Amino acid sequence: MNESKLNEIKASEPKKIWPHHLKDMKQRGEKIAMLTAYDALMARMFDQAGIDVILVGDSLGMVLLGYSTTLPVTLDEMVHHTKAVVRGTRRALVVADMPFLTYQVSAEEAVRNAGRLIQEGGANSVKLEGGRNIAETVARLVEVGIPVMGHLGLNPQSVNQLGGFRQQAKTREDARRLIEDAHALESAGAYSIVLESIPEDLARDVTAELSISTIGIGAGPHCDGQVLVCYDALGMTGDGTPSFAKRYAQLGAEIVAAAKHYSEEVKEGGFPAHKRVAS
Numbered sequence: 001m002n003e004s005k006l007n008e009i010k011a012s013e014p015k016k017i018w019p020h021h022l023k024d025m026k027q028r029g030e031k032i033a034m035l036t037a038y039d040a041l042m043a044r045m046f047d048q049a050g051i052d053v054i055l056v057g058d059s060l061g062m063v064l065l066g067y068s069t070t071l072p073v074t075l076d077e078m079v080h081h082t083k084a085v086v087r088g089t090r091r092a093l094v095v096a097d098m099p100f101l102t103y104q105v106s107a108e109e110a111v112r113n114a115g116r117l118i119q120e121g122g123a124n125s126v127k128l129e130g131g132r133n134i135a136e137t138v139a140r141l142v143e144v145g146i147p148v149m150g151h152l153g154l155n156p157q158s159v160n161q162l163g164g165f166r167q168q169a170k171t172r173e174d175a176r177r178l179i180e181d182a183h184a185l186e187s188a189g190a191y192s193i194v195l196e197s198i199p200e201d202l203a204r205d206v207t208a209e210l211s212i213s214t215i216g217i218g219a220g221p222h223c224d225g226q227v228l229v230c231y232d233a234l235g236m237t238g239d240g241t242p243s244f245a246k247r248y249a250q251l252g253a254e255i256v257a258a259a260k261h262y263s264e265e266v267k268e269g270g271f272p273a274h275k276r277v278a279s
């Protein structure tokens with residue numbers, strides 16, 4: 001193959017998104033589109049659609065594995081799903097959630113466990129829940145070359161302490177604490193922070209104060225980007241869909257209708273069709 005053909009192919013390759021690009025996008029005022037994915041097929045479709053960031057969320061425990069919280073999800077499960085997502089992705093930044101108790105015990109354990117998501121899983125970055133309480137760990141991860149996305153507001157791994165999945169930081173004191181947490185994460189070297197289920201005015205203030213990007217979920221329109229759990233966005237989670245999540249398709253209903261149609265045809269002998277025998 002000649003050089004000009006090679007250059008042509010190179011130019012048509014989508015430009016890979018890296019963590020530092022999210023800061024550039026914030027500076028340009030370009031919004032960041034992020035969705036969760038848990039397998040190669042879905043990741044490939046989102047990558048083709050131009051989704052900037054694919055999150056292998058520990059929400060997989062709830063939406064894929066049928067648990068009522070994210071707490072039972074293991075590091076091995078996260079590595080398994082991260083590998084699949086990475087296989088389906090060329091352009092998007094792949095972020096993998098660190099599951100409950102894989103980063104809270106010590107910074108040393110956090111490095112080892114995050115290392116597995118990067119080295120075995122192939123993720124570009126990890127995401128951790130918490131603020132000042134994990135800032136030292138975040139700094140240590142960044143020091144060894146692991147990019148970190150933070151997660152403030154409703155931290156699903158603290159569901160027992162929070163007393164359910166409910167909006168956070170509604171009082172002035174809690175809002176002040178969240179802003180301090182956001183600054184602590186930025187100072188520790190995090191390149192972006194997910195803000196989940198907090199009042200939109202607070203999300204706007206945090207977004208204005210930080211130079212790193214904020215990605216909102218149930219936090220209003222003022223964040224630098226938005227994230228949704230893919231099965232919520234695709235209309236596959238039925239009654240469990242949170243009120244802030246917009247459904248961009250109704251795939252759940254379509255899948256049930258298709259499975260019903262198939263079942264009817266099998267039972268009635270309509271599928272497979274009989275082959276005509278030539279006379």
Ligand code: KIV
Nearest residue numbers: 036057058059194227
């Ligand atoms: O696990 C997840 O899917 C998440 C998103 C809700 C941000 O953390």
